[in-house]
Amino acid sequence: MSFLSIEFGLSFILFFVIYWSLCWSVRLQNVLLLAASYALVASFSLNSLYVLLGYTVLVYLLGLLGERYPGRRFSYLLVLLLVLGCFYLFKYQEFFVGSLQGALASAGFDVSLPVLEVLAPIGLSFYAFHSVSYLVSINRRQMTSATPLDLALYLAFFPSLIAGPVNRAEHMLAQIRPQRLRQVLEPQRALGLIALAVVKLFFCSAWLASEWVDPVFETPGAFSPEQVLLSVYGYSFLIYFNFSGYTNLVTGIALLLGFRLPDNFNAPYAARNLKEFWARWHISLSLFIRDYVYIPLGGNRRGVWRGNLNMLLAMLISGLWHGASVNFIIWGALHGVGLALYKASTYVLPQPMRWPGAGLAARLLTFHYVAFAWIFFRSANLDDAMDMLAGIGSLSLSGLFSATGLLLLACVAYVALYPQLLALLRPLFAASTRLPWQFYPVPLGVFVSLVIFASQSGVPGFIYASF
Incomplete structure (x- = not known):
């Protein structure tokens, strides 16, 4: 669903009314925001939603590990493996396999390497960057790990999910769990x-x-x-x-x-x-x-x-x-x-x-x-x-x-x-x-x-x- 479509405009008006009818509870607003974000992802592809859910679970576990063993090399290595592994699997697999096959062919080796047929999930590049900010901040002891709900909303927040901007964990999580009730900002x-x-x-x-x-x-x-x-x-x-x-x-x-x-x-x-x-x-x-x-x-x-x-x-x-x-x-x-x-x-x-x-x-x-x-x-x-x-x-x-x-x-x-x-x-x-x-x-x-x-x-x- 495009943000510029009539369907999104009407859906957002309804969502806006329900969202601010829950202004007395930030937690309920967050639940509604998360549900809307997941619904938006699912509107593009259910597989995209499954990838986002699995990625969120892995990031949450890595956050707990980083909090227990902050600054350790293996913590940073696991973060790197997670991000690069997802990028390779969903975005760069065909490019690198094709380049390797071309190099082998030019050297006289005719090799056919397997390529998994997978589509890049919507928003992967941006929520992967958001996860790096979150996990690195934990490993640097700049923040503590978030609750599963807060982390899920941070990674899936629908206004910045599809094409950014790239959020920072400390800045965004502070708004997800504010000290006071939310209000419309600069209408x-x-x-x-x-x-x-x-x-x-x-x-x-x-x-x-x-x-x-x-x-x-x-x-x-x-x-x-x-x-x-x-x-x-x-x-x-x-x-x-x-x-x-x-x-x-x-x-x-x-x-x-x-x-x-x-x-x-x-x-x-x-x-x-x-x-x-x-x-x-x-x-x-x-x-x-x-x-x-x-x-x-x-x-x-x-x-x-x-x-x-x-x-x-x-x-x-x-x-x-x-x-x-x-x-x-x-x-x-x-x-x-x-x-x-x-x-x-x-x-x-x-x-x-x-x-x-x-x-x-x-x-x-x-x-x-x-x-x-x-x-x-x-x-x-x-x-x-x-x-x-x-x-x-x-x-x-x-x-x-x-x-x-x-x-x-x-x-x-x-x-x-x-x-x-x-x-x-x-x-x-x-x-x-x-x-x-x-x-x-x-x-x-x-x-x-x-x-x-x-x-x-x-x-x-x-x-x-x-x-």
């Missing part, structure tokens, strides 16, 4: 975020996908170089509108239920370098990779070269997490190499650079590097990515004077003026959230209905739900 802002999500997902993301992106990425050879480049720009905007729109939606839903989710986006295309970009893009995942991959690998504590190697490994893991393909590995490697190059440049160039136009040039360079990496992220395979690059390589100056060329210049101008546009829009959104409550339901309902009516037909999907 005007919550509804404003949901309305903003509808605009981003139904209008911006869906339109870009159908008009600029999907047709070109499917058959790049059938389009002009300018159209290929426009599709790359379009996807750069599309994935931001899609993912940040989803984050706005679930953040608003969580606020209506009395929960705060972590920030996940902060104007990423205003970044002046890749380090700043990753401090603004998918923030919860970036911090997770930093705290649970990069720093445990050694961070930058063992010199510049080892620090850059750790950063490259962390980004490769981030790429592989997104999907088991060469394209995602290349995407992660591009960001790892880009971060290393930026770090090296800070030893040579003065920081910050103060020459006229330095900030604008840095933002445009960062955006185009990120957009270049998105080609591998979006393309179905490496051959398609090469076709996209070949198309862009055929750009000519005369082509920029076409109608498509003007759209390309408009995209560059949009990126150039992005900070100024944000400076105008953010106060307007903040002011709208301060309006009296009675001004919200009817105008907001009319606005959302108009946006949906004017948008592409069908319910837009969430890109990150597939990861």
Whole structure:
């Protein structure tokens, strides 16, 4: 069941009424939340629910073990085996088996290795990350083990189950077992975020996908170089509108239920370098990779070269997490190499650079590097990515004077003026959230209905739900 479907909207209204009719008991609210979360998972697949239930039991047992023997190596090893075992079984088995078979075949050995036919359960990537935060926190003695009900709700909490954000155990469990009764948090802002999500997902993301992106990425050879480049720009905007729109939606839903989710986006295309970009893009995942991959690998504590190697490994893991393909590995490697190059440049160039136009040039360079990496992220395979690059390589100056060329210049101008546009829009959104409550339901309902009516037909999907 999609969060943007009419069925979900009606179900949530009913759930909302029942949920707050139990406002006198946090425990009953938690039971209802858990039941709703499991029902959502089951609506996608009963097997997904069975995997989630089994995974929750294993995490609970590992939490008890970690609490009894905190900080022991075997505790961390069991956590690693659980997470990597599930990822291998459900996400990477076919990729690694195929790669091994290919390597053996090239060496002259024709071997057919068995592959279990299993579908990846919905939300696995995110509740696995949530379990890492929980188990590591216990092993570090930062918290005690949770009750089975609290842990189950922490792993299955439906607003952040399908595509994040990545929650931290201490932050989320404190809201699951609060010291006082819950209340709706910032209702005007919550509804404003949901309305903003509808605009981003139904209008911006869906339109870009159908008009600029999907047709070109499917058959790049059938389009002009300018159209290929426009599709790359379009996807750069599309994935931001899609993912940040989803984050706005679930953040608003969580606020209506009395929960705060972590920030996940902060104007990423205003970044002046890749380090700043990753401090603004998918923030919860970036911090997770930093705290649970990069720093445990050694961070930058063992010199510049080892620090850059750790950063490259962390980004490769981030790429592989997104999907088991060469394209995602290349995407992660591009960001790892880009971060290393930026770090090296800070030893040579003065920081910050103060020459006229330095900030604008840095933002445009960062955006185009990120957009270049998105080609591998979006393309179905490496051959398609090469076709996209070949198309862009055929750009000519005369082509920029076409109608498509003007759209390309408009995209560059949009990126150039992005900070100024944000400076105008953010106060307007903040002011709208301060309006009296009675001004919200009817105008907001009319606005959302108009946006949906004017948008592409069908319910837009969430890109990150597939990861």
